[in-house]
Amino acid sequence: MRGSWSRILAILLKELIQMRRDRLTFAMMLGIPVMQLILFGYAINTDPKHLPTALHIEEQSPVVRRFTEALEQSGYFAFVRRTVDPREGKALLESGAVSFVIHVPAGFARELVRGERPAILIEADASDPLAAGNALAQAPAILDRALRDTLTGPLAHLAPRPPAVNLIVHRRYNPEGVTQYNIVPGLLGVILTMTMVMITSIAMTREVERGTMENLLAMPTRPVEVMLGKIAPYILVGMIQTAIIIAAAQGLFHVPFMGHRWVLATGVATFIIANLSLGFLFSTLARTQMQAMQMTFFFFLPSILLSGFMFPFRGMPQWAQALGEILPLTHFLRIIRGVMLKGTDFLPLWIEFGAIGIFILLVGTLAMLRYRTTLD
Amino acid sequence: MSELAIDVRHLSKAFGNKLAVDDVNIAMPRGQVWGFLGPNGSGKTTTIRMICGLLRPTAGEGICLGYDIARESDRIKRRTGYMTQRFSFWNDLTIRENLEFVARLYELPSRTAVVDETIEKLGLTHRQHQLAGTLSGGWKQRLALAAVTMHQPDLLLLDEPTAGVDPQARRDFWDEIHALSNQGMTVLVSTHYMDEAERCDHIVYLAHGKLLVEGQVREIVASTGLVTFRAQGAGVRVLAPKLKTLPGVQHVAFFGAALHVSGTDRRALEQALAQFADDVQWEEVETSLEDAFIALMERAGPDARLSA
Ligand SMILES: Nc1ncnc2c1ncn2[C@@H]1O[C@H](COP(=O)(O)OP(=O)(O)O)[C@@H](O)[C@H]1O
Numbered sequence: 113m114r115g116s117w118s119r120i121l122a123i124l125l126k127e128l129i130q131m132r133r134d135r136l137t138f139a140m141m142l143g144i145p146v147m148q149l150i151l152f153g154y155a156i157n158t159d160p161k162h163l164p165t166a167l168h169i170e171e172q173s174p175v176v177r178r179f180t181e182a183l184e185q186s187g188y189f190a191f192v193r194r195t196v197d198p199r200e201g202k203a204l205l206e207s208g209a210v211s212f213v214i215h216v217p218a219g220f221a222r223e224l225v226r227g228e229r230p231a232i233l234i235e236a237d238a239s240d241p242l243a244a245g246n247a248l249a250q251a252p253a254i255l256d257r258a259l260r261d262t263l264t265g266p267l268a269h270l271a272p273r274p275p276a277v278n279l280i281v282h283r284r285y286n287p288e289g290v291t292q293y294n295i296v297p298g299l300l301g302v303i304l305t306m307t308m309v310m311i312t313s314i315a316m317t318r319e320v321e322r323g324t325m326e327n328l329l330a331m332p333t334r335p336v337e338v339m340l341g342k343i344a345p346y347i348l349v350g351m352i353q354t355a356i357i358i359a360a361a362q363g364l365f366h367v368p369f370m371g372h373r374w375v376l377a378t379g380v381a382t383f384i385i386a387n388l389s390l391g392f393l394f395s396t397l398a399r400t401q402m403q404a405m406q407m408t409f410f411f412f413l414p415s416i417l418l419s420g421f422m423f424p425f426r427g428m429p430q431w432a433q434a435l436g437e438i439l440p441l442t443h444f445l446r447i448i449r450g451v452m453l454k455g456t457d458f459l460p461l462w463i464e465f466g467a468i469g470i471f472i473l474l475v476g477t478l479a480m481l482r483y484r485t486t487l488d
Numbered sequence: 489m490s491e492l493a494i495d496v497r498h499l500s501k502a503f504g505n506k507l508a509v510d511d512v513n514i515a516m517p518r519g520q521v522w523g524f525l526g527p528n529g530s531g532k533t534t535t536i537r538m539i540c541g542l543l544r545p546t547a548g549e550g551i552c553l554g555y556d557i558a559r560e561s562d563r564i565k566r567r568t569g570y571m572t573q574r575f576s577f578w579n580d581l582t583i584r585e586n587l588e589f590v591a592r593l594y595e596l597p598s599r600t601a602v603v604d605e606t607i608e609k610l611g612l613t614h615r616q617h618q619l620a621g622t623l624s625g626g627w628k629q630r631l632a633l634a635a636v637t638m639h640q641p642d643l644l645l646l647d648e649p650t651a652g653v654d655p656q657a658r659r660d661f662w663d664e665i666h667a668l669s670n671q672g673m674t675v676l677v678s679t680h681y682m683d684e685a686e687r688c689d690h691i692v693y694l695a696h697g698k699l700l701v702e703g704q705v706r707e708i709v710a711s712t713g714l715v716t717f718r719a720q721g722a723g724v725r726v727l728a729p730k731l732k733t734l735p736g737v738q739h740v741a742f743f744g745a746a747l748h749v750s751g752t753d754r755r756a757l758e759q760a761l762a763q764f765a766d767d768v769q770w771e772e773v774e775t776s777l778e779d780a781f782i783a784l785m786e787r788a789g790p791d792a793r794l795s796a
């Protein structure tokens with residue numbers, strides 16, 4: 113047993129020295145998180161505002177003016193064009209120059225006063241449902257308010273009545289719906305998945321490619337010693353990446369931190385180990401660094417798309433959710449979003465920890481079985 | 489303890505449907521220096537790898553240092569030093585870091601002292617913090633030899649350790665091998681150089697994966713039954729192609745500027761050479777190991793390992 117530790121330490125030290133000498137990889141390990149955080153943290157917005165809109169208005173009346181003003185004030189619509197030609201409106205939508213065309217027909221006010229329920233048409237480019245969704249959801253309420261503001265005095269009977277029930281909605285944990293509160297903690301998971309899996313899978317295949325694997329195998333090392341020695345230094349790297357991202361989350365994006373640090377620390381640690389084990393497994397399957405890289409990306413894409421990082425997890429069909437449950441990132445996202453935004457404690461998260469634990473056990477065992485102590 | 493350091497029987501190794509090693513038997517006593525010869529691709533590296541447990545034999549069995557090569561490779565690895573054909577230490581570690589890494593893996597007691605001493609003996613004390621990748625070929629080989637012998641193994645497997653090394657360094661390297669042998673290590677070394685082969689106690693010659701011949705240098709040469717004549721001078725170069733086709737001439741080979749002509753039938757050979765007695769002076773010489781191998785290779789025929 114003592115010998116085992118000595119050999120693990122030997123491999124660990126060797127790995128640390130090589131990591132320090134490999135400037136490019138080292139820079140990437142610390143540079144990638146910062147770059148991705150700033151890029152995606154500022155770039156991704158699931159609640160897009162100021163969408164370009166064309167107005168096709170055939171009549172200027174106070175109620176129409178009030179309505180368009182209110183649309184602009186909501187922040188979702190930016191009027192970039194006025195047109196009098198329906199064909200131009202269609203062309204603008206098609207080319208993507210505008211996201212919406214709002215058409216108010218002539219005689220609108222007259223029909224309104226007569227109680228004939230005139231129509232307003234909003235044509236939306238709904239090819240990306242996410243982009244148009246929130247803006248369109250606001251439109252009815254904006255129209256209601258505009259009508260109530262203008263239809264006063266003798267016209268008051270035409271104004272929309274408030275509904276019979278007062279529906280109260282509390283948007284908990286992120287009342288303003290700030291995208292970053294959701295994205296930035298998720299980015300930590302995404303960045304760790306990417307770098308941890310890639311680094312370990314490459315670290316092993318590099319030995320094969322450079323021919324040093326033969327030497328390593330000719331010396332008395334057991335698979336588990338090599339695996340632990342290879343993985344340990346990168347746990348440290350993952351921890352540093354985590355510190356950078358958490359600091360940035362609070363400093364740059366003001367993401368709240370409601371829960372306990374140690375719950376998050378435990379979550380990060382298990383998550384890092386899960387990814388490192390997977391990287392090690394990949395390295396036992398890949399013959400070249402290139403193949404290791406490809407496997408990493410093959411795993412990385414579903415991690416981003418099916419984990420609930422990009423798209424709502426509950427919005428996926430059952431089979432996709434089942435697939436998503438396999439991915440460590442899915443569970444890590446629940447842990448980190450829970451801890452940071454909701455202040456969730458350890459107990460309610462035990463299923464997530466358990467799921468990552470099982471993943472480690474399975475993948476780790478598989479890696480040990482796959483690891484060859486011969487060159488065959 | 490078995491008297492044999494290596495005792496493998498009917499060892500074969502196939503890669504896909506290609507037989508790299510075919511039914512090789514080696515019984516090597518402890519304490520000797522054996523040479524492992526054969527052209528490129530004849531299966532030397534593959535055999536060595538099977539002996540130290542780096543490749544699983546497709547067929548056959550064997551004992552190395554008293555341990556089963558299929559099941560006890562862990563034990564074998566602890567008592568063996570294996571120097572790979574290609575330099576396989578870490579180019580991005582310094583000389584010292586490489587040695588310390590090895591010392592840790594073998595759990596050597598008083599590690600620092602052992603590493604210090606090894607570096608000192610290598611004469612690299614002032615360069616110990618230099619990256620191994622920046623060393624010249626000869627120095628890399630010396631470093632590798634020092635690294636694989638640091639744990640005082642019983643068996644040393646050296647795979648073409650002097651390939652691409654200059655003549656003086658080769659000689660120094662062989663002095664070191666004999667010094668290690670005198671300390672009691674058993675050494676199996678593969679090589680392409682005949683002068684190195686002649687420094688071995690015993691030779692094993694592989695061709696196309698098969699063990700073609702083995703024994704002491706003298707025995708191998710004698711077993712071929714060759715008679716060899718040698719000619720020197722300006723005329724020999726044009727002579728060579730004409731000689732090849734004559735009856736009694738088995739092979740014709742240049743050794744430096746001299747031409748060697750060998751055959752098993754002395755009478756026929758002398759008759760053939762007599763035709764050119766006016767042009768050059770023939771003198772009978774001892775058949776060299778290389779002559780013997782050339783003849784053996786010709787008798788072995790073409791590579792027939794690609795089983796369809
Ligand atoms: N890992 C391998 N996979 C496939 N073929 C191999 C492998 N290693 C060696 N060979 C083949 O086996 C034969 C013997 O190779 P090797 O043992 O390296 O010969 P030597 O060391 O005598 O030059 C060669 O034809 C080589 O191409």
Ligand SMILES: [Mg+2]
Pocket residue numbers: 529532533534573647
């Ligand atoms: Mg070889």
